[in-house]
Amino acid sequence: MFNAITHSQIYVLDQDTALDFYVGTLGLEVGADVDMGFMRWLTVNVPGHPDRQILLEKPGPPAMSEETAEQVRELVTKGATGGSLIFSTDDCRKTYETLRARGVEFTEEPTERPYGIDCGLRDPFGNSIRFTQPKV
């Protein structure tokens, strides 16, 4: 049966903006950035962990109708697609300060939880992202 998750997918509204944000700002690395002709296959991963790729997919035809793509964009910008990434970190507060200085839009400051210290942010499109310093 299954033995790993290798790819997850979230919708982004613009892949260049997504690349700037996920790589330039959040510090992920590009896994693949390939013009397949029919689509731009753009994935990112946590540095050193290419075994788990996040596909940054732009909604649109012919994968879906323009009308459906508009609905997807509407839901993404309302924060309602469920696109949600949760990362782990060794130092939540330090990472928070680093990213805040880079202009990241945080939704929650680092807070103590039963499972560790975590905080929340949005990507430029409305997707929800968290990162957690797990309780040791």
Add this chain to the structure above:
Amino acid sequence: MGRAEEETNRRMLRVRDAMDRDYAQPLDVPALARIAHVSPAHFSRTFRTTFGETPHRYLQRRRVERAMFLLRETDRSVTDICYEVGFGSPATFSRTFHDIVGRPPRAYRKERREHREHREAALAAMSVPTCFTKAWTRPSSSGQVFTPAAP
């Protein structure tokens, strides 16, 4: 739907995030409209079009959700909790709470206490990230509230 609407959605989402974060502050329409960079006159209507309820109602539900948590998990007085979550007076708090939850704060506290240990064990076992807990324990406008099955 085009780029302008997407930008508007994104701004309204930013305001909703601000209400989730700063619910204890005295947030009024002009303050929220500033976050969205739109005029106060258009703000409430735009928010309602985007999320299906007025910003005032959304903020009330966020505050009531926090109040429900404090009523369940702490021994603080109802009046303390009322101010802690951002309500301006106990009378407004009680009325709003009753309207949303379907019973007054003290009745809710008494009822929930009875299942407290079971619920705490269930939550601790799951370690659900807070953003999901926040979104899913928020009372709906019609008073539906997640209730774990009794042991």
